[in-house]
Amino acid sequence: MTPTNGTPLLKMQGIVKEFPGVRALSNLTFDVYKGECHCLVGENGAGKSTLMKILSGAYTPTSGIIHFDGHDYKHLTPALSKSLGIEIVYQENDLVPTMNAIENIFVGKEMTRFGGFIDHAGMAERVHELMQRYKIDIDPTRNIEQMSVSDQQFVKILKALMNESRILIMDEPTSMFNVEDAGKVLNLVRSITSHGISVIYISHFLKEVVQIADRITVIRDGNVINTYDNAGRDVPLNTLTRDMVGRPVDMFYQKEPSEIGDVMFEVKDLKLTKDSPSVSFSVRRGEIVGLSGMVGSGRTEIVRAISGADPRYSGDIYLNGEKLTIRNPRDSIEAGIAHITEDRQRLGLNLNASVLENALMVGLQQKNRMRKGILYNCNSYAAPIQGIVEKLKIKTPSLQQAAVNLSGGNQQKVVLGKWLFAEQSVYIFDEPTRGIDVNAKAEFYKQMTALTHAGNCIIMVSSDMPEMISMSDRILIVRNGEICSELTGDEINEQTIIREALGVG
Ligand SMILES: Nc1ncnc2c1ncn2[C@@H]1O[C@H](COP(=O)(O)OP(=O)(O)OP(=O)(O)O)[C@@H](O)[C@H]1O
Ligand SMILES: [Mg+2]
Structure with missing residues (x-):
């Protein structure tokens, strides 16, 4: 159990941060004890990332003071923050894709042997030691570009831990993950804190927060609303959402049914490569079709081939009975297709x-x-x-x-x-609400419903199970690049979806 009595390791006191026209933080106080996991939650734009950028030295506060381990600082610089053992794992990918994990971890500070030669064996050994200590299981000799998103995230965390960190900041580390990989991150956080390192964890997955946090701080409009002791892992979710939004919110969106018409959009015999399975499906006017499956099942690849984001080997696409010519994203936009990709910043x-x-x-x-x-x-x-x-x-x-x-x-x-x-008339949403707070999610679902009421159709890829279940009229399960079953009505439930996605039905 983590002691949250005595003196905290870090106390950010009376922090104010102003940007032109925006007061991001007003007189905010936040502290962290040694070895605790302190979670920060709040609506989009509440000020979570800004507070962490002040701690990592990326931003200078307008006023306030940072107490760290017996010393006071008016502001930190990135170099000073690092030298104090404060490490931030950003969501954006800052790894070199063509280098392996070990090279990435040591880039710019390679270990050398006598004579100035790079000590490859020594570096590999250090990485293996760390992996063992924190129970991280990846192949560090693989190039980053060949790794899954979650393994890349573990490399970033290893890189941070290599620097004798005392506080590790994770800003939405699991927002690109499926449930299984997110679980691995939570275990890693436990292992890190058990070694006396503090973790500041930001997430919109409130269930995850309650599972992992020793304390939870809710911020709204740049102010701390409450800090909860969560030693019993029992802070109610609706307490958190009420504090975040300022009023009670209904986390479970009830979809208004829309009138489902004739077939509007059709994909026939789509093949991504010569040897890949062929995919065919159709979507009706007013309908929301969910594509579900494990991460890596090929859901994203299918929708990317439909919208011309990636090339396809063969297959035809029809809108209102008319065959479309889609060779690139521009063609699909002109044809009336909207594609909201999973990677918002890059694409x-x-x-x-x-x-x-x-x-x-x-x-x-x-x-x-x-x-x-x-x-x-x-x-x-x-x-x-x-x-x-x-x-x-x-x-x-x-x-x-x-x-x-x-x-x-x-x-x-x-x-x-x-x-x-x-x-547009056909909307493809790939993980549309990643990183979006609970309140804004409900707004977004209303917009989705309005689109279908207006006679459009939607194809949705999502790993968010409640979203998949509450929004889809029909679910197609993708496994190994193939549509292997279709669920409607009462079959749309978590158990059936998981069973079909794993192929253990
Ligand atoms: N460099 C900047 N210039 C101007 N305004 C900024 C800057 N950085 C942040 N802000 C503003 O400060 C406020 C807080 O933003 P911040 O990124 O801290 O929110 P957040 O709590 O991390 O939200 P999210 O959950 O969406 O990531 C927002 O209104 C944002 O637009
Ligand atoms: Mg943020």
Whole structure:
């Protein structure tokens, strides 16, 4: 059990952080004891990442003081923060894809032997020691690009632990994971804290938070609302959501049924490669079809081939009975398909452009109102985009704000907004609510429902089981790149989905 009496190792006191037009943190106090897991939760834009960037030295606070191990600091720099043993594992991938895990862990600080030769054996040994100590099971000699997202995440964590860390910050570490891999991260957190290292853990998966946290702090609009002792792993989820939002929220969205019409969208004999299985399915007007399966089952690959994000070997795609020519994403946009990819930062947004420009990016292209790649007269569309910003509750001081300055979850909402404005007819959503807080999720589900009521259809890939179950009219189970079963009505339940996905039916 972790002692949360005595003096904390870290105390951030009276922290204020102002950006132009935004007060991200107001007079916030937050502390961490040695060896505890302290979770931070709050709505998108509440200030969680900003507080952690102050701790990692990336941002200078406007005012406040940081007490760490008996010393006081007005602000930290990245170098100072690292030298104190504070390490942050970012969500963005900062590993070199063409190097293996060991090389990545030691990049820029390679161990050398007598004569200045790189000590490959020594480095490998250090990595194996660490893996053993923290019970991490990966093959560190594989190149990063050949590793799964979750193994890459473990490499990032190993890299941080190599530096004698005292506090490890994890900002949404499992947002790209399936349940099984997320479980591995939770075990790792336990093993890290048992070695006396403190973990600050940020997540929108509140169940996960209650499983792992010794204490939980809820922040809202840059203020601490409450800090709970969670030694008994028993803080109620609705207490957390009420504090996050300021009023009780219903976490279980009840979908309003929509009228399901004739077949609207059809995929016939789609093959990704010459030897891959052939995939055929159709979606009706007003229908939401969920593609479910284990991570790596091929769900994402199927939808990427449909929208032209990746090439396909063969197969035909029909919309309203008409065969479409889709060779690339542009063709699919023109045909009326929206594809919201799982990787928002890399594929969904132009981070340096404004919220307005991003939101108009597809819609205006679609309406041929873009010349030579430059949007003109954006401002005449400010009103409809402002409407979308309000509907999705995108937290931004203005439409002119650069997307890079929005919080992670609000960036994701801009991606959704962009496609809503584009008014497509077939919507492909791949992990649409990753990183989105509970309250905004409910808003997003309302928008999905509105799309189907307006006569569109939706294909959804999601690892979020409650989302899959409550939103899908029909579920197709993908296994080894193949659609192996179809579930409707009462068959849509967690047990059946898992059984079919694993193929143990
Ligand atoms: N560099 C910046 N410039 C301007 N505003 C910023 C900057 N960084 C953060 N903000 C603003 O500060 C507020 C807090 O953002 P922060 O990223 O800390 O939120 P968060 O709690 O991590 O949210 P999420 O759950 O969406 O990741 C937001 O309104 C955000 O737009
Ligand atoms: Mg964040």
